[in-house]
Amino acid sequence: MPLAQPPPMGAQLLSEDTFADQRVYVTGGGTGLGKAIACEFARCGADIVVASRDAEHRQDGVNAIEAIGRRAVGVEVDIRDAGAVAESFDIVEAELGPVDVLINNAAGNFEVPAERMSANAFRTVVDIVLNGTFNCSREFASRRLQAGRGGAILNIGAPYAATGGPSTAHSAAAKAGVNNLTWSLAVEWAPDDIRINTLAPGYFPEPDRSGWVSPGAALDNRNAQIAERLTTLPGGRVGEARELGWLATFLCSPFASYITGHVVVLDGANWLRRGPIGDPFEPIRESFDRRREGGP
Amino acid sequence: MPLGSPPSPNRMLPPNSFKNSVVMVVTTGHWLSQEIAASFASYGAAVVIAGKDSKHCEAAAAELAAANTEAFAIGFDPADPDSVADCFETLEQRLGGVGVLINPFSEGSEVPAEQMSPARWHEVTDTLLDGSLFCAQELARRRIDDDAGAAIVNFATPFSVTGGAGLTPWETAKAGLSHLTKSLAVEWAPYNIRVNAVAPGQLEARGSRSNAEIAATLSAGRCCQAADVCACVLYACTPFAAYLTGHTFDIDGASWQRQGRLPPKFESIRSRYERTIPPPE
Numbered sequence: 366m367p368l369a370q371p372p373p374m375g376a377q378l379l380s381e382d383t384f385a386d387q388r389v390y391v392t393g394g395g396t397g398l399g400k401a402i403a404c405e406f407a408r409c410g411a412d413i414v415v416a417s418r419d420a421e422h423r424q425d426g427v428n429a430i431e432a433i434g435r436r437a438v439g440v441e442v443d444i445r446d447a448g449a450v451a452e453s454f455d456i457v458e459a460e461l462g463p464v465d466v467l468i469n470n471a472a473g474n475f476e477v478p479a480e481r482m483s484a485n486a487f488r489t490v491v492d493i494v495l496n497g498t499f500n501c502s503r504e505f506a507s508r509r510l511q512a513g514r515g516g517a518i519l520n521i522g523a524p525y526a527a528t529g530g531p532s533t534a535h536s537a538a539a540k541a542g543v544n545n546l547t548w549s550l551a552v553e554w555a556p557d558d559i560r561i562n563t564l565a566p567g568y569f570p571e572p573d574r575s576g577w578v579s580p581g582a583a584l585d586n587r588n589a590q591i592a593e594r595l596t597t598l599p600g601g602r603v604g605e606a607r608e609l610g611w612l613a614t615f616l617c618s619p620f621a622s623y624i625t626g627h628v629v630v631l632d633g634a635n636w637l638r639r640g641p642i643g644d645p646f647e648p649i650r651e652s653f654d655r656r657r658e659g660g661p
Numbered sequence: 662m663p664l665g666s667p668p669s670p671n672r673m674l675p676p677n678s679f680k681n682s683v684v685m686v687v688t689t690g691h692w693l694s695q696e697i698a699a700s701f702a703s704y705g706a707a708v709v710i711a712g713k714d715s716k717h718c719e720a721a722a723a724e725l726a727a728a729n730t731e732a733f734a735i736g737f738d739p740a741d742p743d744s745v746a747d748c749f750e751t752l753e754q755r756l757g758g759v760g761v762l763i764n765p766f767s768e769g770s771e772v773p774a775e776q777m778s779p780a781r782w783h784e785v786t787d788t789l790l791d792g793s794l795f796c797a798q799e800l801a802r803r804r805i806d807d808d809a810g811a812a813i814v815n816f817a818t819p820f821s822v823t824g825g826a827g828l829t830p831w832e833t834a835k836a837g838l839s840h841l842t843k844s845l846a847v848e849w850a851p852y853n854i855r856v857n858a859v860a861p862g863q864l865e866a867r868g869s870r871s872n873a874e875i876a877a878t879l880s881a882g883r884c885c886q887a888a889d890v891c892a893c894v895l896y897a898c899t900p901f902a903a904y905l906t907g908h909t910f911d912i913d914g915a916s917w918q919r920q921g922r923l924p925p926k927f928e929s930i931r932s933r934y935e936r937t938i939p940p941p942e
Contacts, residue, residue: 371904556662558665567904601851615896629905
């Protein structure tokens with residue numbers, strides 16, 4: 366029997382008043398895992414800020430939160446721009462009230478062998494993932510410090526931050542930077558009751574995107590590719606977005622008051638899978654090209 | 662303003678979250694194990710307090726039973742695989758299969774490595790490291806046989822990256838447990854047996870030491886409380902954490918990362934030991 370399926374959609378780990386009268390600001394909160402995490406906070410009583418560059422994504426996120434019965438506002442922001450981040454906080458705080466929890470979820474990533482990765486590609490991914498996380502965290506924390514109130518930050522990381530990420534060197538370096546930032550900021554802000562942690566999801570195929578299936582994979586090919594991936598996972602199943610939501614709400618709740626500066630990997634032990642004898646090694650360049658041409 | 666205090670973990674999960682579960686808490690007599698047992702009991706679990714000191718286990722179980730809990734005590738030696746097997750046989754005959762195993766925890770007391778006796782080393786590592794493995798093995802064999810799944814929680818240390826000077830047997834055993842947690846998680850994920858660990862930071866003192874004095878040395882501004890650890894252990898064992906395995910939770914208020922630009926003056930372990938611990942009569 367593989368790892369058990371989680372409780373059904375809508376089941377709640379924490380009660381519906383856990384985040385009552387709190388505002389949760391989610392970058393990239395209009396799609397995929399960001400939206401799923403935002404929805405779980407809403408089920409636990411929070412109002413949500415859906416921060417995104419894309420108007421359609423923002424509207425999707427707001428609709429999902431309102432369907433749960435909570436308030437939501439969308440705000441346009443490019444997190445690479447610290448000034449724009451500050452403005453976005455001004456806008457949403459005027460409308461909803463002060464932000465209590467920040468989820469640094471927005472990211473950019475794509476597979477490419479390192480020698481074909483342009484300097485611009487590297488810079489862009491690091492700018493969104495690492496600099497964007499810092500910009501939002503700094504803005505959030507300075508407002509909380511000013512108000513004399515604690516708060517919680519959760520970064521969305523990646524298991525390969527610990528091992529390196531061949532074929533995603535830019536993202537892996539940026540996510541490793543986020544882990545390190547988590548450690549530094551936690552010590553700096555613990556005396557002010559501002560906690561910061563990182564949640565690193567394993568393979569969580571997103572219902573509305575091809576996600577990490579294969580470079581350029583068509584959505585209609587998705588289920589077949591997931592089925593193939595299952596055979597590679599020790600837990601025998603992929604992650605469900607709601608499981609990330611539950612862990613995210615736990616880490617930002619008062620029940621985790623003493624957890625800060627911590628990186629949690631939720632991946633069914635997949636990143637730990639290292640045997641003395643591995644599968645035959647294939648260079649990244651070759652596997653990338655093969656898969657891009659539709660191969661397995 | 663230090664890190665906030667946690668609410669009672671007994672109000673975290675949906676009621677009766679562990680009804681019909683048998684939870685085995687292996688104890689060295691530490692109050693933290695007893696608090697964890699009480700947390701599971703508050704969600705309807707049948708709790709077994711198991712350890713080398715039968716009298717302690719009986720008293721601890723009686724305390725839980727007084728609060729209207731199904732609680733049982735059993736004496737065994739976690740470092741002896743035969744004793745572990747007998748213990749599981751006895752309690753599973755009586756209560757049914759163990760679904761949650763909480764492995765032993767103990768706090769260290771400082772001793773310079775060159776002065777530590779082999780007996781001291783083994784006393785600690787036999788129970789914490791070997792004992793945790795033997796209990797986990799016995800549980801896994803049984804749950805693989807009946808395909809019922811299980812959740813195991815080991816006790817690790819937040820200092821596995823930095824080492825734990827002065828506390829070598831405890832810190833080494835706990836760092837080993839963090840590694841064991843990872844290996845067992847991969848080995849047993851195919852059988853729905855999840856293995857995680859918690860690594861509490863400086864626990865609040867229950868006794869003569871001053872908590873304020875300890876808190877002043879911590880970035881968190883307060884000590885780790887039982888509720889901090891219980892909430893995390895409960896989460897790790899619920900079905901809501903069905904995809905969580907191989908993980909060690911640091912519950913330490915960002916203590917291990919604290920590398921100041923101007924750290925306090927360094928004092929050797931031996932010098933501090935001789936200064937603070939009175940010589941034997």
